[in-house]
Amino acid sequence: MKYTTASVSSIIQSSGPIFTMVLAVVFLRESLNIRKVSGTVITLTGTVMLVTGGKFCFYGTTFYGNLLLLLSAVSYAVSGVITKKGLEKISPFTLLGFGIMIGFIILSVASVFTENVAVAAALPPLTWIIILLLALFPSFIAAWLWYKVLINIELSKLAVFVYLMPVFAVLFSYIMIQEVVDVYTLFFAALIIGGVALAQKSGPAETFKV
Numbered sequence: 001m002k003y004t005t006a007s008v009s010s011i012i013q014s015s016g017p018i019f020t021m022v023l024a025v026v027f028l029r030e031s032l033n034i035r036k037v038s039g040t041v042i043t044l045t046g047t048v049m050l051v052t053g054g055k056f057c058f059y060g061t062t063f064y065g066n067l068l069l070l071l072s073a074v075s076y077a078v079s080g081v082i083t084k085k086g087l088e089k090i091s092p093f094t095l096l097g098f099g100i101m102i103g104f105i106i107l108s109v110a111s112v113f114t115e116n117v118a119v120a121a122a123l124p125p126l127t128w129i130i131i132l133l134l135a136l137f138p139s140f141i142a143a144w145l146w147y148k149v150l151i152n153i154e155l156s157k158l159a160v161f162v163y164l165m166p167v168f169a170v171l172f173s174y175i176m177i178q179e180v181v182d183v184y185t186l187f188f189a190a191l192i193i194g195g196v197a198l199a200q201k202s203g204p205a206e207t208f209k210v
Contacts, residue, residue, distance in 0.1 A: 003065025019077035020159035039199025046191035092147035
């Protein structure tokens with residue numbers, strides 16, 4: 001994100017569920033229907049407009065930065081397929097636990113060579129509390145719940161729920177820090193919710209043959 005703009009990065013990162021849907025259809029043989037595609041397009045549009053406010057700034061972007069963000073989106077899609085296959089034989093808790101442990105080892109080794117690890121010892125208690133909360137909620141609870149649901153529901157359906165994150169961000173920003181929510185924000189949030197709801201419905205008659 002150092003090499004691109006917030007508006008462009010939001011567009012690229014929002015493409016993650018689309019890559020996930022394509023990979024799920026190809027490698028997991030999941031169904032693809034009109035409602036999934038339409039719901040994804042609607043939520044993608046609502047998310048981009050909600051995050052950017054309809055103002056797209058392309059000045060200051062670089063091919064390198066955009067390429068890294070695109071690789072990030074594709075990586076999330078690939079990880080979703082791998083996780084879905086892994087859950088066929090491994091329990092969610094075990095899969096998540098070993099994934100976090102191995103990730104911790106890799107990041108720790110990388111930090112030794114790229115950062116000043118001595119800084120960690122001087123971090124104030126409040127910073128450690130924040131780190132603990134980040135480890136607990138997005139890294140453990142959210143991921144574990146995602147794994148549990150992923151066992152019985154198609155990945156291509158669940159991927160669309162990612163678009164709800166900015167909706168909840170707006171909601172909690174309004175509740176916790178009293179940010180102003182205008183009518184356009186409410187409209188795009190409703191658009192996202194409607195798109196997610198549409199993508200969850202399916203019918204045999206509308207299924208595409210892939």
